[in-house]
Amino acid sequence: MPNQNVHYGKLMSNIDLLERLVSEASPEKPLPNEWVVTIYFYTALHVVEKKLHAEKNIHSKDHTDRFKHISEHYSDILPTYQSMKNDSMTARYKSRRITPEKVEETKENLYTICREFREANIINRLNTAHGVGVIRQVPSPVSPPITDTDLSDAK
Structure with a gap:
């Protein structure tokens, strides 16, 4: 059964792949939006699994099982997660x-899940992968920006 470290490794591997795709993109070779959306979703999946394991000692068998666990334990993110899965x-x-608008929406959904779970390091790693660099605040149309101070005051 994978533990939170395995899920962390998987989500970082996804971000590494995203970083390679972004670095290789050009006007002649644009980002493959279909795969970027998929990478965002599977990154979110491993963020969720990492949290489930760390806080509840739960590992989902499959997407249906994971959906059930999210519903039971983290219902606030359920619509966001479901939207990412559908995309x-x-x-x-x-x-x-x-x-590109759908890609941006899916990226914001991933940021929303990371914010909900207080995963500033993952947000900063995503920003680096996108060429934004590490920043102290990540703006969101869904919720006000959070800072490292906000994260240290987390539950």
Whole structure:
């Protein structure tokens, strides 16, 4: 059964992949939006699994089991998580184009989950992967920005 360190390693591996894609992108070779959305979703999945294991000693068997655990323990993020899962499914299995706006929305959803779980290090790593650099505040249209001080006062 994977533990929180395994999930942390997986989510960081996803961010490393994202960083490579961003660094290789150019006007001639744009980011593959379908895969960026999928990377965001699977990063969120491992953020959630890391939290479930650390706080509840739970490991989900599959997506259905994970959905149940999120519903029971972290219902505040359920709509955000479900939206990311749906976007990832659309990106992988439907022939609809994933727009840059959808990529940005999915990225903001990932930030929302990271904020909810007080994962400033993951937010900063994502910012680095996007070429933004580490910043003390991450703006969000969903919630006010948080700072490292806010995170140290977390539950």
